[in-house]
Amino acid sequence: MGKICLFDGISEGELKKIFKCFSTQVIHYKKDTTVISNMVKNNLMGVIIKGKAYLVKYDLNGERTILENIYEGEFFGGMFQTDSFNELVVVTAEESDIVLFDFDYVTKKCSKNCLCHTMLINNMIGSMVQNMKRQNERIDILTKKTTRDKLLEYFDTEAKKKGAKVFVMPMSYTDLADYFGVDRSALMREIKYLKDDGLIETNKKKITLLY
Amino acid sequence: MGKICLFDGISEGELKKIFKCFSTQVIHYKKDTTVISNMVKNNLMGVIIKGKAYLVKYDLNGERTILENIYEGEFFGGMFQTDSFNELVVVTAEESDIVLFDFDYVTKKCSKNCLCHTMLINNMIGSMVQNMKRQNERIDILTKKTTRDKLLEYFDTEAKKKGAKVFVMPMSYTDLADYFGVDRSALMREIKYLKDDGLIETNKKKITLLY
DNA sequence: TTTTTTATGTTGTATTTGCAACTAAATTAG
């Protein structure tokens, strides 16, 4: 399958042209910096050239929920224009290089109708499909009623991705608890129960499925 | 904001041309019919002309999870090609008219490079953004730890959509429980508690927020 | 290096939730 990046199939030279046409440039961001928020009502979108970011929603109590992970080569935005009563914010998860430009440049197609533009749109659709798959995967997990079922579903997916019964968790247990929307200590306890029941073995972040 | 439909801005005549170019036609489906599954490895996508469908995942135990609602004018597919170890299926939620065609027709652009094609792609992106917003909304709710918080978040969103403290639930309580991934009776109980605590009033599906 | 911060791991307890098993109301089908 291979990860689709927004600029796949577009040469350095063409990319420079696009950036010029979009009158934008790469900006470097420190970790935990707000790149874009719905406070800024511009119809912006951005591409992560290097690094990683989160789409975050802030609660009334200041609690934050990570709605999406945005990885290298992926884009965000397009949902900041209208009906944004949601406090949506894109924040860097690490030091990142990001390009911001107006959504219209992409959709409203420049006069030149260049080939790379078509390529860009195709990649964009591919990237969105990729993103939807990830979101569906998470929803599938989140709708499981017990933490045990969430874990088993998650382990299953990871094992299938790796094609093996042994794999290394790609995130911390703390983050996993957030990803599941459950209490961290309850998650740890459930993992212990799974071990007690002989369903899994763990060594730090290495998980072995015994079924 | 207004709902974006895939064929917005495309005339009847042009649409006929597209259908011909895509060598497809509208098919009528009865309720609860499988329109497309990842068993069929074709790179298909479909548009709901009339009706409604679900993107469903079937569990090993035969349990089903509704991952997405696909409404009139929206499309689905594009995620059925590769890495589909997930048992994803699109099923009609009611009697529906649907068009199926190969994804490549859209992305790989026909030789004519017609204007309506560009329009189609723009609408497609709009539709996907819309979809992502919905998914994010649901994830936001699902990650809330208690059923009470899920309900309050949900009520909040609905109230904001309607711009009023009073609104009518757009789905049954049974469906809401599935949407939340919680037990139905537990949901009913929590609604009662909310009433007891004077936070809401209900009359069948009419909800009034008292805060 | 040492200090500071963040992540892991554990446990008791009160609260929340799922599950089962109902009845009543409402909707759909015949």
Next chain:
DNA sequence: CTAATTTAGTTGCAAATACAACATAAAAAA
């Protein structure tokens, strides 16, 4: 219109979970 099916509404109880409060290990910063 009546029967059949689906949805709403309740409740007891066992199981799961959130919360709080720790100790320790690991990682990051100074």
